Amino acid sequence: MTSRVPDLIRHLGGLAHRRELLGRGLTRRQVETSWADGEIVRVRHGLYASRGLPDDIIRAARVGGTVSGASSLALRGGWQAPSPRLVVSVAHNARDLRDPDDAGARLDAGRSDVLVLRDRTRFCPRTERLLASPSRAAAQVLLHESPEFAAAMIDSAMRLPHRQRPILNEVLEHLAGHRTARGMIASLDPRAEAGSESIARVRLAQEGIRAEPQVWVDADTRVDLLIDGWLVIECVSVDFHSSPAAYKADRARILHIMALGYVVIEATYSQILFDWTAVSTAVTVALGRHAGARLSA
Structure with a gap:
């Protein structure tokens, strides 16, 4: 029964490496059959996902990392800039980065619509498997977006439901050593009801x-x-x-x-x-x- 495969991937958070599946008692044949039957999605070589995951999670995983920064806040319901880029966090030593829309092609380092951050090593493997936490994402936004876009993104995120909302004390912790970005927190104001405001x-x-x-x-x-x-x-x-x-x-x-x-x-x-x-x-x-x-x- 291949139904064990999608069940296990869902149990692992919706995204799983083949080695994780094999380590939990599945066989290569079960995994390949489940993929061939359309029960799961093959994201890139050796990486599988549950069907129905948001596109940006799949695209970031195909690159080789996790949805982060502005992309993470937008997925949670925050304000999104016009012509948004996909923000992906990867391990500091990651090498085999792939195109977000074609696992068979290497990522073009000159792409303006993909921002790769080499900070995934600090992520919590249990809670940040698919996307960066709201507080970490807000810190990344303050480091990598313009001041006005950062304010629009974080202002709107601070109006989201509690679990999707950045916590400013945690944002400050993530920004340890980044004096300029920490100073930008004073410009935030969740009373704003639109990004343009x-x-x-x-x-x-x-x-x-x-x-x-x-x-x-x-x-x-x-x-x-x-x-x-x-x-x-x-x-x-x-x-x-x-x-x-x-x-x-x-x-x-x-x-x-x-x-x-x-x-x-x-x-x-x-x-x-x-x-x-x-x-x-x-x-x-x-x-x-x-x-x-x-x-x-």
Whole structure:
């Protein structure tokens, strides 16, 4: 009965080397027959997986490692950057790295859509068999992503269910000896409700402008970012304005905020990510009419 093979692989976490299966009493023939019958997936030579595992787990395993960093947080439900790359942790001395989509080809070291980290030796073999823990992944993000993307990824991850959420004290432990990355933790804020909000907040801070996220301006209304108590930045997305009713409701909301005495700048996801100069210019011109929004040096 080959059903023992998929059962054992599931018991091992969904991914198993042939030597592990043979060491638990299975035969080579049982493993090969189970694969031929479509019960399991052969990821690369000598490595098998349960059917139905997420693609990135399979692709990282095919490279020769574990889903990590931004890829790990995204799999758990965190914010994902446009054109994301696959982040894979491998052993420090790993050599036979394969293409994530073709086990028969070696990994092209020049691929921009795959980031290989040689830090898997530190992983817990029991809890990090398939992907890096939330706290380790957050630490990797702070080390290997831009400050604004790192903030967007970790802000959103800190809003996930408890077991999928990074713990900042653990993140700091993983960052021992990395002073710059540890300092970036101060820029995180889980109140942000969208990646574009986090990115705008961090980019404004880089320009010396402090923006507070998700501020209540009356009993029923919150704004995305508030600067100096009067300038509102609303980070808008087509996803939330895809119907005439939603668009109409948002226009009424903006008029209500303005009627409370606030100046409102609306910036789209695309503008924040890909045309920041236009957003920054609008904010700077608005602030030029008032004082006091600049952070102290």
